[in-house]
Amino acid sequence: MKRLFLILALAFISTTNIVNAEESFRLTTTNNKTITVGDTKKGLDFKEFKDKAVLLVLFGHRCPPCIREIPTFIELTNSHPNDLAIVAIESQNYPEDKVKDFQKEHKMNYNVVAGINYNNFITYIAERAGYANGIPLPLLIAIDKHGEVQNVHPGELTQDELESLIKDLNK
Numbered sequence: 410m411k412r413l414f415l416i417l418a419l420a421f422i423s424t425t426n427i428v429n430a431e432e433s434f435r436l437t438t439t440n441n442k443t444i445t446v447g448d449t450k451k452g453l454d455f456k457e458f459k460d461k462a463v464l465l466v467l468f469g470h471r472c473p474p475c476i477r478e479i480p481t482f483i484e485l486t487n488s489h490p491n492d493l494a495i496v497a498i499e500s501q502n503y504p505e506d507k508v509k510d511f512q513k514e515h516k517m518n519y520n521v522v523a524g525i526n527y528n529n530f531i532t533y534i535a536e537r538a539g540y541a542n543g544i545p546l547p548l549l550i551a552i553d554k555h556g557e558v559q560n561v562h563p564g565e566l567t568q569d570e571l572e573s574l575i576k577d578l579n580k
Contacts, residue, residue, distance in 0.1 A: 432447070432448040432533070433445060433446060433447040433448065434527070434529075434530045434533070436498075436522050436527055436530065437522070437526070438521055438522055439505065439508055439509045439512050439521045439522070439523060440520075440521075442457075442520065443457070444456075444457055444458075444496060444520060444522070445457065446530070449556050449557075451556070451557040451558065452552050452556045452557040452558040453465070453550075453552055453556060453558065454556045455494065455496070455552070455556070457494075458494040460492075460554050461491075461492055461493055461494045461554055462492060462493050462494070462551070462552065462553055462554050462575055462578035462579050463493075463494045463495075463496060463552040464482075464485075464493065464494075464495045464496070464549060464550075464551055464552075464571075464575075465496050465498070465534070465549070465550040465551075465552065466478075466482070466495065466496070466498070466547055466548070466549050466550075467497075467498050467500040467524070467531065467534065467535075467546060467547065467548040468497055468498070468499060468500065468546055468547045469499065469500055469501035469503075469546045469547075470499055470501055470503045470507070470508070470511050471501060472501070472547065474546070474547055474564065474565035475546055475547045475565075476515070477565060478547060478565055478566070479515045479517060481566075481567075481568045481571060482495050482497070482517070482519055483517065483518050483519070484568065485568070485571060485572075485575065486518050486519045487518070489575060492554070492575075493575055493578075493579075494519075494520065495519035495520060496519075496522065497517070497519060497520065497521050497522070498522045498524045498527065498530070498531060499511070499521065499522070499523055499524045499525075500531055500544060500546060501524075501546075502524065502525045502528075503523065503524075503525060504523070504525060505523035505525060505526060508521060508522075508523040508525075509523075531544070534550065535548075538550060538561050539561075540563075545563035545564065547563075547564065547565060548561070548562070548563050549561070549562045549563075549566065551574055551578055552578070553577075553578040553579070553580075554578065554579055559574075559578055560574060
């Protein structure tokens with residue numbers, strides 16, 4: 410399993426050779442917070458989250474494993490307020506107002522973005538992660554506090570697995 414993580418992370422990093430180093434995206438969360446994401450050689454730079462690990466999660470509103478992970482992400486947000494940011498992008502083209510309702514219904518206390526407005530960013534991330542022909546949901550991209558992608562994981566993770574990952578990201 411760790412070998413798969415390493416291979417996917419290396420694939421994500423290696424694609425930066427063909428990406429414009431000046432590439433950047435501005436995402437707006439359902440709470441009207443702007444998140445600026447820039448490209449780096451080894452990962453992504455989340456300008457608003459300096460010195461924090463970032464879990465970038467592509468999820469779907471109709472995805473059972475994605476929905477099962479929500480309580481874990483809520484708990485992680487509560488237990489790591491100073492060293493972790495979670496950015497979750499709904500990737501099944503759910504309208505923004507419905508994503509807001511979904512966030513409220515599930516009491517999501519972290520950054521949620523309606524992906525329907527950012528298909529170019531989702532495509533960019535999928536291609537860099539090696540999923541140009543379809544995105545498995547959930548898809549987690551773990552970025553350390555230096556902006557380097559350390560892990561790309563398709564599928565659900567347990568709270569213990571995520572806690573271990575966060576510990577490594579903050580070294």
